[in-house]
Amino acid sequence: MSQLRPSADPAARLRRGEAFRDLHTGPGPFVVPNPWDAGTARVLASFGFAALATTGAGLAHALGRPDGAGRVSRAELLANAAAIVDATGLPVTADLESGFGERPEDVAETIRLAAEAGLSGGSVEDATGREEDPLRPLDEAVERVAAAVEAAKGLGFPFTVTARAENFFLGRPDLDDTIRRLRAYEAAGADVLYAPALPDAEAVRAVCAAVSRPLNVLMTGSLKLSVAELGALGVRRISTGSALSRAALGALTRAAREITESGTFDFGADALPYAEANALMAAPPAVPAAPAPHAPSAADRESDPAP
Numbered sequence: 001m002s003q004l005r006p007s008a009d010p011a012a013r014l015r016r017g018e019a020f021r022d023l024h025t026g027p028g029p030f031v032v033p034n035p036w037d038a039g040t041a042r043v044l045a046s047f048g049f050a051a052l053a054t055t056g057a058g059l060a061h062a063l064g065r066p067d068g069a070g071r072v073s074r075a076e077l078l079a080n081a082a083a084i085v086d087a088t089g090l091p092v093t094a095d096l097e098s099g100f101g102e103r104p105e106d107v108a109e110t111i112r113l114a115a116e117a118g119l120s121g122g123s124v125e126d127a128t129g130r131e132e133d134p135l136r137p138l139d140e141a142v143e144r145v146a147a148a149v150e151a152a153k154g155l156g157f158p159f160t161v162t163a164r165a166e167n168f169f170l171g172r173p174d175l176d177d178t179i180r181r182l183r184a185y186e187a188a189g190a191d192v193l194y195a196p197a198l199p200d201a202e203a204v205r206a207v208c209a210a211v212s213r214p215l216n217v218l219m220t221g222s223l224k225l226s227v228a229e230l231g232a233l234g235v236r237r238i239s240t241g242s243a244l245s246r247a248a249l250g251a252l253t254r255a256a257r258e259i260t261e262s263g264t265f266d267f268g269a270d271a272l273p274y275a276e277a278n279a280l281m282a283a284p285p286a287v288p289a290a291p292a293p294h295a296p297s298a299a300d301r302e303s304d305p306a307p
Contacts, residue, residue, distance in 0.1 A: 006285050007085040007118025010157075017158040020051050020091035020120040024160070024192065024214040029231040031238045032216075036062050036245045037080065038087035042280050044244075045088040051120070052088065054081050056095040058245030067242070070129055074100040074110060078117040085118040089285030093121035093160060098129060098136075104147035111151040111159065121160030123194060123216075124148050126181065127170060134170045142184050149189035162216060163190035168197035175203055179210045186213045192237060194218075201225060201233060208234030219243065 006012050023030050032051045035041035036058030044052060057067035059080050065071040081094045094114055099107030107124060114122045126141035127134055136144070145163045152159040163185035167178045182193045194216040198204050200223065208215050214236035217223070220243070230238055255267035 005086045005118075006089045007082040012089070013115075013118060013120075014157040016085075016089075016091040016118075016120045017160075020093065020160055021158040021191070023050055023091075024236050029227055029235050029238055031227060031240075032093065033240045034058060034242065034244055035084060036242075038083040039281060040244070040248075041084040041087045041090075041092075042283060045090055045286065046280055046283065049090070051091040051093065052084060053239050054084060054092065054094040055242045055245055056097060057242035061242070061245060061249065068129070074113065078113055078119075081114070081119055082117040087285065091120035092118070093123065093162065094119050096122040096124055098127050099124045099144055099148065104143045107144045108147040108151035111148050111161070112155070115152075115155045115157075115159055119159070121162060121191075122148075123162035123164050123192075125164035125166050127166040135166060135172065138181060138184055141181065142188050145185045145190050146188040149191075160191045161189070162192040162194050163188070164194045164196065166196065168195060168199065168203075173199065175206060179207060182207065182211050186211050192216055196220075196241065198223065201229070204230065204235060205233045 004012075006016075030050060032053045033044050033049055034053045034055035035044050036055050041052055054077070056072065056077070059077065060067040060069075060072050063072065063076070077094065077096070081092060085092050094117075096110055096114060100110045101107060110124075111122065124145060126136045126144075128136055135141075145161070148161050148163075152161050163182070165178045165181040165185070167174050167181070178195050178198075182195060186193060190213060192214045193207075193211050195207055196218040197220060198207065198217060204215075204217055204223075204225075215234065216237040216239055217230055217235045218239055218241045219225075220241070225233075227238060251267075251270070258264055258267050
């Protein structure tokens with residue numbers, strides 16, 4: 001077995017990339033939960049998830065910073081992602097924000113650095129980070145997706161590029177524009193499409209019907225649909241975003257409130273036993289299995305990296 005860390009092992013990187021790509025063509029949708037550090041990644045891996053995704057908000061909050069304010073650097077984000085890969089050996093896709101730069105070349109460099117960190121995929125959003133002008137013009141956003149796709153093709157292994165249309169997430173509930181953007185990102189070569197914060201089943205169904213690439217859906221408090229229900233609508237991938245990290249913050253907040261208001265410690269009944277927590281952290285990373293022989297389809301030939 002290779003002594004290299006999973007994030008640095010080229011053979012393992014190839015197998016993870018192929019495995020993550022192939023999850024999108026399985027018989028049903030798959031859930032890619034979002035840990036925010038190596039420890040939570042190990043906990044999630046113990047439940048048998050086939051892949052993980054990072055969370056920008058979860059990382060920002062763990063660092064004591066607000067999300068969406070450009071307060072987490074690219075280096076910090078990628079170091080966190082590499083730690084998650086090394087902790088589990090699973091395929092990991094990262095929230096790469098808007099690509100960390102104003103030029104398409106900056107986005108391409110972020111994709112290359114993400115691959116070096118051991119990632120199997122990453123998402124690029126069309127948000128600007130500017131409150132007065134939150135969404136990029138469509139042509140500019142398309143150029144950035146195209147740059148990400150082109151960079152991914154040169155990596156030598158399948159790197160799944162997810163393109164995000166941020167309308168609903170930014171409080172601009174324009175379904176027609178969301179679909180227009182996702183279609184343009186599909187035409188630019190994105191492997192997966194993603195419109196976070198879609199409000200209901202009708203919106204999810206409309207997006208799935210409008211595009212031919214796999215759709216990722218973010219489960220939120222308002223979108224109360226099961227994995228089976230989302231699959232029936234045409235969804236291929238489901239992520240949890242910052243919900244798991246905020247659930248942990250909620251448990252911590254309730255425990256602190258109990259101590260300060262009641263002077264009791266009943267919250268300990270819900271704590272993971274010490275021995276079980278220790279055992280989870282001691283578990284070795286998974287060893288990626290060699291991929292089954294794969295006859296590339298026309299879609300594969302279009303999206304797989306060039307030799």
